[in-house]
Amino acid sequence: MGINSRFAVAVHILALLALEDRPLSSKYIAGSVNTNPVVIRRILSTLSKAGLIETQLGVDGGSTLARPAEKISLLEVYNVSEQGHLFALHSNQPNPLCPCGRNIQPTLLGVFKKAEAALESTLAEATIAEVVQDIVAQLQSQS
Amino acid sequence: MGINSRFAVAVHILALLALEDRPLSSKYIAGSVNTNPVVIRRILSTLSKAGLIETQLGVDGGSTLARPAEKISLLEVYNVSEQGHLFALHSNQPNPLCPCGRNIQPTLLGVFKKAEAALESTLAEATIAEVVQDIVAQLQSQS
DNA sequence: CAAATATGTAACAATAATAGTTACATATCA
């Protein structure tokens, strides 16, 4: 499985920044995510380089959204979080002397590309603001 | 990324069985895929349990498609090859005392489910027969 | 200026998944 939890944590971080609407430190965020602050800082660093957040050093510093949550799509967050591709080709080059081995990879790449595009188009339609709305709706049903 | 090549190899195997249209041994298939026969046998075993191929022991034995290639969708192959989910939630449970931490996971699951469904619907539309057609078309442009 | 607080990143360990390999029990066919 092409699984890692960085995408989930990145969405969590951005939703938390949107909800609290003030600079949050990596230590504070780590308390919500339940992990080590360095894990958070690694993700914050990539979010910052991608222009999704801004960070402020020093006392009472921390990170804030660089843009309104309505303007941050989950596809952007996904692209920052997942490097490489969802699907893998063969780990060794197939046999070039075999008609199938020689031609299977371009065919597979076409299939992979189409499937990934479909996945990404659904992520492009969702935003951090919608994630926050969903969380707020759950909170209201809990009170 | 948590990527594995089993899906690529499974499609390769099934396309090869369709192309050659005779029982192929794991050793022969391994020659085309360029890997160890045991790696192939592990995948053949799951394809067999899923009813996609039939295997014959003994001299001149090997595997054949259990159904015409037109009736084997790539989604079936994908479901056999990839267990678990494409996306992962947090590796530790988020803080239940935080409003965001308490509610982010159901929200994320909704996003993941939608994205995976989109990906899977593209795989449902493609078949092993189409993969074979694509390979044959490439072969013709090579002669 | 000095103390407190943050980030950013290097370095390392623990864990898990993947892929490759050897070995062998079992089944089938000629």
Added chain:
DNA sequence: TGATATGTAACTATTATTGTTACATATTTG
């Protein structure tokens, strides 16, 4: 009976992920 196949256990090497400690550097406040 011998040749050939599968199916699977067991082990290794490699890699990715996550968590952790440590520390240089930047910023704000008193």
